[in-house]
Amino acid sequence: MNYKITVVALIALLGVGCNQEKNIETASESFTEKDLKMCENSKCPEVTINYVALFGDPEISEKINKKIKNFIFSSLLMGEDTIPTAKTIQEAATGFIEAYQADKAQFPDMAGEYFAEISVNEIYSSKELLCLEMRQYLFTGGAHGYGxxxxxxxxxxxxxELSQKELFTDHKKFIAFAEKKFRSQQKITAEQAINDTKFWFENGEFYLPESVGFTQDSLIFIYNQYDIASYADGPIELKIAMKEAKPFLSIH
Incomplete structure (x- = not known):
């Protein structure tokens, strides 16, 4: 299988995407079901994967690439499995397609075809931090897909990998600050309970999503569908300007 590789940033030539002190380079790679031999002469569900790969320092890039691929492998898991066994993207995609084919054989009148869209993008890079945005959207039957x-x-x-707590000097104080921002954004007064409107925070206490995204200008928190509200409410985003968040950050 041949990967389609487009070099996005090479430190030595362009100086974009990564910096020399990291001694790693960033490239963009893609994969689709058309790259599988099993799909050459038969119809397969659509599988579209776009992701970054790191090159340069072997030890560092290998660690990061392993994390990226584990996310892709996990996104393509079907059934009750929770730990991926695939060693390559081709193997993970093959498993997804074979699961669809087995379901289709068992339920020939099944409406809709499965599909998977997965992406991993670099959205922030500095001497201290590399932030990757990881998206996945799958349809595997039912009324709608889920991403x-x-x-x-x-x-x-x-x-x-850096935990959310490691990124802040005082995580509890930041959560209190973030709650004020969330309430303001969602028009929930300080006197109201956090779940008085459409939300269902566990135990009625505000909390942040497990991960935080960094851009040049903002911190981004995304509550996915069903995290704190119904599917119909869609993903709920809390964005905090970097200039406001900076006093709480342990990185600069």
Whole structure:
């Protein structure tokens, strides 16, 4: 199988995407079901995967690439499996397609064909932080598909993932600050309970999503469908300007 590779940023030539101190380079790669031999002469569900891959320092890039691929493998899991066993994207996509074919054989009148759209993009890069936005949207039958957006924050010097708590000097104080921003955005007064409107925060207490996205100008928190509200409400985004968040951050 041949990957379609488009180099997005090479440090030595363009100086975009990563910096020299990280000693890693960023490239954009893609994969579709058409790259599988099994789909050459038969119809397969659509599988579209666009993601970044890291090159340069072997140890650091390998760590990051493994995290990216594990997200892709997990996104394509079908059935009751929770831990991916695939070793390559081709293998993970093959498993997704074979699951569809088995379901179609068992339920020939099944309405709609499965499809999967997965993307991993670099949205922020500095000496201290590499932020990846990770999206997946799958349809595997039923009334509608389901998608999520999450973020992965990585120390570009080590390749290790940074937890949300590690990114803030005082996580509790930041959560209190973020709640005020959320209430203002959603028009919930300080006197109202957080769940007085459409939300269903557990135990009626405000909390942030598990991951935070960084851009040059903002911090982004995304509550996916069903996280704190109904599917019909769609993803709910809380955006905080970087200049307001900076006093709480442990990175700069």
């Amino acid at each position: 999520t957006t999450s973020f992965m924050n990585i120390n570009p010097q080590t390749g290790e």
